[in-house]
Amino acid sequence: QSALTQPPSASGSPGQSVTISCTGTSSDVGGYNYVSWYQQHPGKAPKLMIYEVSKRPSGVPDRFSGSKSGNTASLTVSGLQAEDEADYYCSSFAGSNNFVLFGGGTKLTVL
Amino acid sequence: EVQLVESGGGLVQPGGSLRLSCAASGFPFSSYWMHWVRQAPGKGLVWVSRINSDGSSTSYADSVKGRFTISRDNAKNTQYLQMNSLRAEDTAVYYCAREGDFWSGYYSFDYWGQGTLVTVSS
Numbered sequence: 295q296s297a298l299t300q301p302p303s304a305s306g307s308p309g310q311s312v313t314i315s316c317t318g319t320s321s322d323v324g325g326y327n328y329v330s331w332y333q334q335h336p337g338k339a340p341k342l343m344i345y346e347v348s349k350r351p352s353g354v355p356d357r358f359s360g361s362k363s364g365n366t367a368s369l370t371v372s373g374l375q376a377e378d379e380a381d382y383y384c385s386s387f388a389g390s391n392n393f394v395l396f397g398g399g400t401k402l403t404v405l
Numbered sequence: 406e407v408q409l410v411e412s413g414g415g416l417v418q419p420g421g422s423l424r425l426s427c428a429a430s431g432f433p434f435s436s437y438w439m440h441w442v443r444q445a446p447g448k449g450l451v452w453v454s455r456i457n458s459d460g461s462s463t464s465y466a467d468s469v470k471g472r473f474t475i476s477r478d479n480a481k482n483t484q485y486l487q488m489n490s491l492r493a494e495d496t497a498v499y500y501c502a503r504e505g506d507f508w509s510g511y512y513s514f515d516y517w518g519q520g521t522l523v524t525v526s527s
Contacts, residue, residue, distance in 0.1 A: 297449070330513035332450070339500060339517040340442075340450065345510025383450050387512035393464050394440075394452040394512060 298323065298384055298397035305403040306374045314400045316367040316384030322395050324365035328387035331360055331369045334399075335380045343382075344369060371402070379404045407431040407516045409501045414521030417491055421525070425486040427501030427518055435459070435479040438504040440514060441486050443497035443523075451497075455504070456484060469495075491525045498522050 299317040306312040316323065316331075323329055329347045332340035342351050344360035347367065357372045367386070371378055384397040413425040427439070441453040454465045454475040463475050472491075477484040484501065499521055502514035509515040 297451075326512075328510075328512040330510065332514070334450075339519055340514070341517075342505075342510075342513055342515050345505060345513035345515075349510060351509055351515060385450075385452075385513070390464070393455055393466075396442075396450040396452060399449040 296395075298386060298395050300382075300384060300397035300400045302398070303401045303403065305405055306371075307405045308374050308376065310374050311370060311372045312374060312402065313368050313370045314382055314384075314402070316369070316386075316397045318365050318367075318386055318388075318395065320365060322386040322388040323362065323367050325389075326387045327362070329360065329362055329367040330385045331358075332383045332385070333378075333380045334383065340383065374404050376404050378402060407503070409503065409516055409518035411499065411501050411518040411521040414499065414523045416524045416526065418527050419492060419525055421491050422487070422489045423491065423523060425488065425499055425501075425521060425523070427484045427486075429482045429484070429501075429503070432503070432516075434482040437506065439475075439477060439484045440502045440504055441475065441484075442500045442502050442514065442517075443495075444500070444520075445494075445497040448497075453499070454486065488523070491523075493525050496523060496525045 331344040334340040348360040440455040474487040501518040503516040505515040
């Protein structure tokens with residue numbers, strides 16, 4: 295099964311908002327409310343930022359929010375800060391055979 | 406504090422084998438599903454395999470099915486990934502990851518290890 299589709303890059307100035315999309319199919323993103331988002335800084339392990347479409351783990355700033363419409367999920371980062379510059383990956387449960395699919399990643403640049 | 410520490414990576418020739426380990430601490434290991442996720446150099450994340458809490462059920466990505474075997478020893482708080490018939494395309498950083506629960510999300514990975522690099526090359 296193919297990876298979920300994300301734009302390769304996104305950017306915004308400090309204080310602005312940016313939204314990253316993640317498009318799948320009815321067999322993954324559209325079929326389950328198990329979309330997650332991860333932040334990865336260079337040379338570091340990924341960090342969970344959003345789970346089950348829109349829930350934030352403890353310690354994740356409320357500047358990060360998630361949503362879903364049909365087969366497309368979105369991550370919005372509000373009030374951009376320099377430390378938000380990183381790669382962001384979406385993932386979705388994709389059934390018992392494929393289990394979890396990741397997106398190709400989006401490099402977020404804070405201008 | 407939850408910690409996941411991978412080991413066992415290294416350089417191996419095509420067709421060779423390697424066993425990765427992931428030592429867990431800071432949480433009731435036997436209560437959680439565990440996963441392996443890999444990332445080729447400069448590329449994105451790819452899910453590899455998962456094992457349920459008691460080790461009775463496993464799943465694999467098609468790209469590794471029949472070549473990789475995931476297992477766990479709950480007495481040692483450790484999970485493993487036995488990798489056989491390795492190919493150049495298996496070259497990647499391999500991360501051990503804990504799947505979340507009711508409080509931190511099923512089918513998401515709430516804690517990750519630092520990763521161990523596997524290089525398949527002659």
